[in-house]
Amino acid sequence: MNPPQLPQDADGVLRLAAQSMFEVFAQAVEGMMVVDRQHRIVWISDGYKRFLPALGFGHETEFVGRRVEEVVPNTLMAQVVDQGQPMLVDLLTNKAGTFLVSRLPLRDDRGEVIGAVGMVLLDHPETTLQPLIAKFNRLQQELDDTRRQLAAEQVKNRRPKYSIASFVGSSAPALEIKRQARRAALSDATVLLLGETGTGKELLAHAIHTASPRALKPLVSLNIAAVPETLLEAEFFGVAPGAYTGADRKGREGKFKLADGGTLFLDEIGDMPLPLQSKLLRVLQEQELEPLGSNTVIRVDVRVIAATSRDLPAMVARGEFRADLFYRLNVLPLRVPALRERLDDVEALAEALLEDIVRRAGMASRSLAPDALELLMRQDWPGNIRELRNVLEQACLMGDEMLLQAAQLAPYLKHAASAAPRLGGPAGGDRPTVLPTAEPRPDDPRLLRPLAEQIAELERAALRAALRATGGNKLAAAKLLRMSRASLYDKLPLLDQG
Numbered sequence: 001m002n003p004p005q006l007p008q009d010a011d012g013v014l015r016l017a018a019q020s021m022f023e024v025f026a027q028a029v030e031g032m033m034v035v036d037r038q039h040r041i042v043w044i045s046d047g048y049k050r051f052l053p054a055l056g057f058g059h060e061t062e063f064v065g066r067r068v069e070e071v072v073p074n075t076l077m078a079q080v081v082d083q084g085q086p087m088l089v090d091l092l093t094n095k096a097g098t099f100l101v102s103r104l105p106l107r108d109d110r111g112e113v114i115g116a117v118g119m120v121l122l123d124h125p126e127t128t129l130q131p132l133i134a135k136f137n138r139l140q141q142e143l144d145d146t147r148r149q150l151a152a153e154q155v156k157n158r159r160p161k162y163s164i165a166s167f168v169g170s171s172a173p174a175l176e177i178k179r180q181a182r183r184a185a186l187s188d189a190t191v192l193l194l195g196e197t198g199t200g201k202e203l204l205a206h207a208i209h210t211a212s213p214r215a216l217k218p219l220v221s222l223n224i225a226a227v228p229e230t231l232l233e234a235e236f237f238g239v240a241p242g243a244y245t246g247a248d249r250k251g252r253e254g255k256f257k258l259a260d261g262g263t264l265f266l267d268e269i270g271d272m273p274l275p276l277q278s279k280l281l282r283v284l285q286e287q288e289l290e291p292l293g294s295n296t297v298i299r300v301d302v303r304v305i306a307a308t309s310r311d312l313p314a315m316v317a318r319g320e321f322r323a324d325l326f327y328r329l330n331v332l333p334l335r336v337p338a339l340r341e342r343l344d345d346v347e348a349l350a351e352a353l354l355e356d357i358v359r360r361a362g363m364a365s366r367s368l369a370p371d372a373l374e375l376l377m378r379q380d381w382p383g384n385i386r387e388l389r390n391v392l393e394q395a396c397l398m399g400d401e402m403l404l405q406a407a408q409l410a411p412y413l414k415h416a417a418s419a420a421p422r423l424g425g426p427a428g429g430d431r432p433t434v435l436p437t438a439e440p441r442p443d444d445p446r447l448l449r450p451l452a453e454q455i456a457e458l459e460r461a462a463l464r465a466a467l468r469a470t471g472g473n474k475l476a477a478a479k480l481l482r483m484s485r486a487s488l489y490d491k492l493p494l495l496d497q498g
């Protein structure tokens with residue numbers, strides 16, 4: 001059989017079919033528009049005109065001729081023109097409502113895209129597609145909420161928790177460290193916070209950042225002692241994509257990069273492994289780093305605050321810490337006083353800590369009885385403010401009384417009364433001695449000696465304690481004892497007599 005002959009006027013029929021289909025669609029659908037190659041609207045159907053008020057237009061003449069993406073929020077018509085790909089069915093949501101739409105590219109005889117036609121197939125698809133749209137809206141809502149929560153979390157985690165005012169205490173050593181912290185905040189130099197565990201080094205690092213010009217940029221913390229040695233380098237400098245297989249395949253930003261523009265708090269810097277110390281030194285000097293597995297250099301602008309409770313100079317002497325890194329970190333050294341050097345602050349600290357403890361635990365408020373305060377002030381506090389907090393927390397959890405008595409605190413004081421030397425007793429020991437706060441018994445025979453001798457003994461003990469506590473710094477010792485430097489110098493000969 002011969003193949004059927006195409007009718008002579010096939011082209012004409014097709015052209016007419018296309019034209020009449022266009023007209024049929026223009027009538028049948030809710031609305032239709034045509035845009036040109038430059039995304040400009042060239043025509044809208046009569047049906048489309050009723051959407052104009054909801055889109056903010058009074059008349060067709062204000063609308064036609066505009067670029068579609070400027071007048072129809074969320075439309076993908078421009079994308080269809082640019083990519084030449086149809087979108088047969090899609091949901092479009094904007095201020096005019098939710099619509100079921102279809103978008104098709106228009107081509108010339110050579111197949112070049114010359115524009116696109118967009119159709120609103122259903123105006124209120126909710127009625128027909130209700131279950132689908134409800135689900136879509138719910139998922140979208142969940143996605144938006146999760147994104148918002150995540151963003152808020154990220155901001156919260158990066159936001160410093162403390163200001164300098166959060167450092168509770170008005171004793172001379174507390175005022176001095178706060179003054180130094182304020183001064184450090186004004187400079188951009190590396191800060192080295194030195195002090196025993198639990199003295200508030202981390203709190204001060206946050207406070208310095210908050211008071212510095214970098215306050216609106218991130219504060220990123222890294223506790224070097226808490227990260228396994230093998231992972232530290234990646235934590236610091238990040239990993240380039242593809243450097244590893246497995247979880248790190250996609251690459252990861254290092255803490256330096258995350259802190260870019262802000263502050264990096266390096267806690268327990270004394271625990272830094274030697275090989276990494278030289279790499280850290282280079283970053284501190286050059287403000288440049290190379291992520292693991294990459295050979296591109298990244299520039300960063302990071303202010304470093306380091307902290308340690310270890311004796312860094314002794315570690316340098318033993319070859320455990322690089323001298324050059326120590327000097328690079330030691331630009332602004334801040335010595336955070338131990339709690340036993342500022343026992344005057346115990347009351348204010350205990351009050352602030354109790355307030356925080358009961359608030360977090362949702363308990364009724366508590367206060368300290370005078371004998372409880374006296375007991376706390378007689379402690380040595382090797383764990384400092386963290387230890388004070390723990391003791392108060394345990395006592396609060398174990399009893400319901402509003403007024404905490406000494407007897408309730410005593411079981412949690414591992415070092416009970418260890419700091420109180422006997423009047424006239426030796427002032428030796430590793431830790432600075434604390435002056436007795438309890439009265440000696442009235443029948444103590446040592447009270448029946450010349451008063452001047454007893455006062456001199458007490459002064460000697462106080463001077464020794466203050467000098468030991470401040471590492472021999474006479475100005476700081478004088479401040480600790482709330483006396484002038486001149487009076488301290490006057491009294492120094494007493495030490496030779498004892």
Ligand SMILES: Nc1ncnc2c1ncn2[C@@H]1O[C@H](COP(=O)(O)OP(=O)(O)OP(=O)(O)O)[C@@H](O)[C@H]1O
Pocket residue numbers: 166167168169195196197198199200201202203204267307308309349352385386389
């Ligand atoms: N002056 C202060 N006022 C109020 N709270 C304080 C003060 N100093 C420390 N704290 C609180 O004591 C706890 C321990 O403080 P922080 O973690 O800053 O000490 P740290 O010196 O960094 O300790 P570590 O060396 O063990 O890391 C924290 O809960 C902190 O909020």
